[in-house]
Amino acid sequence: xxxxxxxxxxxxxxxxxxxxxxxxxxxxxxxxxxxxxxxxxxxxxxxxxxxxxxxxxxxxxxxxxxxxxxxxxxxxxxxxxxxxxxxxxxxxxxxxxxxxxxxxxxxxxxxxxxxxxxxxxxxxxx
Numbered sequence: 001x002x003x004x005x006x007x008x009x010x011x012x013x014x015x016x017x018x019x020x021x022x023x024x025x026x027x028x029x030x031x032x033x034x035x036x037x038x039x040x041x042x043x044x045x046x047x048x049x050x051x052x053x054x055x056x057x058x059x060x061x062x063x064x065x066x067x068x069x070x071x072x073x074x075x076x077x078x079x080x081x082x083x084x085x086x087x088x089x090x091x092x093x094x095x096x097x098x099x100x101x102x103x104x105x106x107x108x109x110x111x112x113x114x115x116x117x118x119x120x121x122x123x124x125x126x
Contacts, residue, residue: 031086031087031088032056032086032088033052033054033086033088033089033104033105034052034089034105034107034109035048035052035109036052036054036055036056037054037055037056037065038055038056039057039058040055040056040057040063040080041057041080042057042063042080042081042082043079043080043081044079044080045077045078045079046065046066046077046078046079046080047065047077047078048065048078049065049066049067049078051108051109051110052105052109053065053066053105053109053111054083054086054103054105054111055080061082062082062083062084062085062086062103063080063081063082063083064080064081064082064083064103064111065078065079065080066078066079066080066081067079083103084101084102084103084113084114085101085102085103086102086103086104086105087102087103087104087114088104088105089104089105089106089107090104090105090106090112090120091106091107091120092106092110092112092119092120092121092122093118093119093120093121094119094120095119096114096115096116096119096120097114098114099114099116100113100114100115100116101114102114104120106122110122
């Protein structure tokens with residue numbers, strides 16, 4: 001009888017633990033990079049579109065400072081656009097975790113994009 005209660009208790013505990021994990025909020029593991037800008041808002045001005053281009057919004061969304069060359073009328077600033085998920089500091093050519101849709105930064109601040117079999121490449125917003 002005691003074994004039956006113990007087995008039932010263990011089964012109930014396992015079911016409760018599984019249900020708790022399944023219903024838990026997803027964990028966001030943001031990979032911030034050096035010289036990142038915080039409290040960014042979409043489409044607002046930015047001034048670092050060549051190196052250290054990444055920013056993060058209030059809700060954790062990753063942004064990139066983007067500049068359109070040869071605009072008319074000419075402007076002296078870029079603007080914040082949505083960026084793919086950020087995977088921290090990486091080296092050019094190193095393997096990347098997805099086929100596409102990932103961003104990173106070199107140690108000296110150049111933006112990188114996951115280029116599938118070619119690994120991390122500097123093709124960001126090209």
